[in-house]
Amino acid sequence: xxxxxxxxxxxxxxxxxxxxxxxxxxxxxxxxxxxxxxxxxxxxxxxxxxxxxxxxxxxxxxxxxxxxxxxxxxxxxxxxxxxxxxxxxxxxxxxxxxxxxxxxxxxxxxxxxxxxxxxxxxxxxxxxxxxxxxxxxxxxxxxxxxxxxxxxxxxxxxxxxxxxxxxxxxxxxxxxxxxxxxxxxxxxxxxxxxxxxxxxxxxxxxxxxxxxxxxxxxxxxxxxxxxxxxxxxxx
Amino acid sequence: xxxxxxxxxxxxxxxxxxxxxxxxxxxxxxxxxxxxxxxxxxxxxxxxxxxxxxxxxxxxxxxxxxxxxxxxxxxxxxxxxxxxxxxxxxxxxxxxxxxxxxxxxxxxxxxxxxxxxxxxxxxxxxxxxxxxxxxxxxxxxxxxxxxxxxxxxxxxxxxxxxxxxxxxxxxxxxxxxxxxxxxxxxxxxxxxxxxxxxxxxxxxxxxxxxxxxxxxxxxxxxxxxxxxxxxxxxxxxxxxxxxxxxxxxxxxxxxxxxxxxxxxxxxxxxxxxxxxxxxxxxxxxxxxxxxxxxxxxxxxxxxxxxxx
Ligand SMILES: Nc1ncnc2c1ncn2[C@@H]1O[C@H](COP(=O)(O)OP(=O)(O)OP(=O)(O)O)[C@@H](O)[C@H]1O
Ligand SMILES: [Mg+2]
Numbered sequence: 001x002x003x004x005x006x007x008x009x010x011x012x013x014x015x016x017x018x019x020x021x022x023x024x025x026x027x028x029x030x031x032x033x034x035x036x037x038x039x040x041x042x043x044x045x046x047x048x049x050x051x052x053x054x055x056x057x058x059x060x061x062x063x064x065x066x067x068x069x070x071x072x073x074x075x076x077x078x079x080x081x082x083x084x085x086x087x088x089x090x091x092x093x094x095x096x097x098x099x100x101x102x103x104x105x106x107x108x109x110x111x112x113x114x115x116x117x118x119x120x121x122x123x124x125x126x127x128x129x130x131x132x133x134x135x136x137x138x139x140x141x142x143x144x145x146x147x148x149x150x151x152x153x154x155x156x157x158x159x160x161x162x163x164x165x166x167x168x169x170x171x172x173x174x175x176x177x178x179x180x181x182x183x184x185x186x187x188x189x190x191x192x193x194x195x196x197x198x199x200x201x202x203x204x205x206x207x208x209x210x211x212x213x214x215x216x217x218x219x220x221x222x223x224x225x226x227x228x229x230x231x232x233x234x235x
Numbered sequence: 236x237x238x239x240x241x242x243x244x245x246x247x248x249x250x251x252x253x254x255x256x257x258x259x260x261x262x263x264x265x266x267x268x269x270x271x272x273x274x275x276x277x278x279x280x281x282x283x284x285x286x287x288x289x290x291x292x293x294x295x296x297x298x299x300x301x302x303x304x305x306x307x308x309x310x311x312x313x314x315x316x317x318x319x320x321x322x323x324x325x326x327x328x329x330x331x332x333x334x335x336x337x338x339x340x341x342x343x344x345x346x347x348x349x350x351x352x353x354x355x356x357x358x359x360x361x362x363x364x365x366x367x368x369x370x371x372x373x374x375x376x377x378x379x380x381x382x383x384x385x386x387x388x389x390x391x392x393x394x395x396x397x398x399x400x401x402x403x404x405x406x407x408x409x410x411x412x413x414x415x416x417x418x419x420x421x422x423x424x425x426x427x428x429x430x431x432x433x434x435x436x437x438x439x440x441x442x443x444x445x446x447x448x449x450x451x452x453x454x455x456x457x458x459x460x461x462x463x464x465x466x467x468x469x470x471x472x473x474x475x476x477x478x479x480x481x482x483x484x485x486x487x488x489x490x491x492x493x494x495x496x497x498x499x500x501x502x503x504x505x506x507x508x509x510x511x512x513x514x515x516x517x518x519x520x521x522x523x524x525x526x527x528x529x530x531x532x533x534x535x536x537x538x539x540x541x542x543x
Contacts, residue, residue: 050431051430052427052430052431071430072427072430072431073430073433073434073435073436074433076431076432076433077433081431082431084427084428084431088425088427088428088431089428090420090421090424090425090428091424092420092424093417093420093421093424097417100417101417101418101421101429101432101434102432104414104418104432104433104434105432105433108414148432149431152432152433
């Protein structure tokens with residue numbers, strides 16, 4: 001059954017029509033990826049689902065409930081978390097405080113145990129518990145951003161270019177983490193520049209071009225599709 | 236030597252008031268990213284409220300003071316809701332002009348209610364007369380005399396400095412240790428990311444105005460106990476000075492506002508005592524300009540670490 005359903009949304013930035021009727025869905029337990037060139041509207045789509053932007057028309061439903069007038073601050077408690085483009089961790093707070101903020105909507109007494117869980121999954125963060133997040137390396141910051149999003153115990157985790165700017169070895173690590181989270185039962189909606197890696201890990205994929213979805217299908221099919229290979233895999 | 240010490244104490248007391256006002260500017264700037272130029276006038280309203288409560292309604296000074304805090308808290312929240320919130324997406328110039336408008340509204344409103352002539356502010360602090368430590372400290376006429384009568388500290392000064400210390404400690408704990416305080420720091424850094432955590436940004440901004448305005452009331456009462464003349468423009472000059480102090484310390488930074496306020500008070504008093512009685516302000520502003528030339532972000536301005 002579909003956990004997230006986006007139905008014909010249109011999103012504008014002032015007069016700019018950024019999303020022109022996008023529809024897709026994410027089923028419980030899937031990894032779905034959204035690929036496309038720079039400026040295609042991938043981040044805009046995720047930000048709209050998370051409630052940071054309002055669609056001018058169309059319908060978004062999460063777990064069967066309409067989300068259109070739900071502000072971003074409320075979508076977290078419904079069970080979705082967005083790990084935004086550019087990480088946007090709180091640079092001036094410590095690693096631990098960032099994780100605490102990730103658990104902002106959860107009962108205070110459950111938060112320390114969840115932080116410990118994150119430290120188990122990301123031992124690099126535990127060593128740096130008291131470090132100011134802005135001084136972490138790029139890879140560490142990305143791990144913190146993912147861990148922070150996981151702190152709300154989301155059913156749907158949305159990741160906006162988690163491998164951006166990372167060395168190949170770290171990209172591999174990030175994708176391992178995505179697989180682990182998925183194995184632990186989290187549904188994942190993933191945006192990636194690295195289409196090869198994204199299609200390899202995903203169940204299904206959508207291709208976006210200038211505000212529209214132009215192709216969709218099982219990820220391994222798209223991975224072997226000639227048009228996709230030419231446009232996004234550099235063949 | 237004693238005269239220097241006495242000047243420093245006077246400066247510390249004046250600086251404490253600046254620091255308390257500067258906290259309001261800096262918190263609002265840090266969170267709502269706007270300069271609330273009406274902040275100085277909230278100080279004046281606070282002073283008038285406690286003045287009226289004590290002299291007209293015969294309320295004990297401490298209750299008059301608490302009432303002023305309450306009224307200013309509500310006033311701050313209302314100003315934000317009605318005047319600034321609709322302008323969240325507007326240009327900063329539009330917000331600035333609105334703030335100046337609110338400032339005039341408050342001044343003219345006060346003039347309408349309390350009249351334009353100056354009022355003598357009542358005594359808020361009364362110390363019991365006493366002789367302590369075999370006469371090395373004597374308290375009389377609300378003044379503490381130390382060092383064989385050479386150093387005098389007024390009760391007002393003492394209360395002002397103590398209030399400032401209490402506020403600094405309480406606010407630092409609040410910002411760093413409580414969930415709400417941490418949410419405020421998040422909103423100040425990145426509103427969107429804070430929302431993604433589940434933080435209600437509107438509520439956080441309201442809370443910031445509430446705290447800033449309550450502090451303004453405290454500053455108003457403290458200011459008027461030390462300089463007991465009250466008129467509708469009473470808040471304007473201390474407001475500008477405290478704004479200067481906030482910039483001096485690094486606008487947006489809470490420790491910066493504290494340090495900036497206290498230093499500005501001390502510099503002003505040193506300037507008055509050792510340079511020229513009339514040039515205290517000019518001296519203080521000159522120091523500000525030099526600091527900003529050397530360090531444009533202010534003494535404790537935030538360095539943002541960014542990694543791609
Ligand atoms: N705040 C904004 N104001 C105006 N236009 C915007 C804004 N944010 C994005 N856009 C425009 O909307 C379109 C979609 O942008 P979006 O960030 O969603 O693309 P993207 O697919 O995530 O690209 P990338 O892969 O580079 O991250 C682009 O043309 C972009 O210029
Ligand atoms: Mg993007």
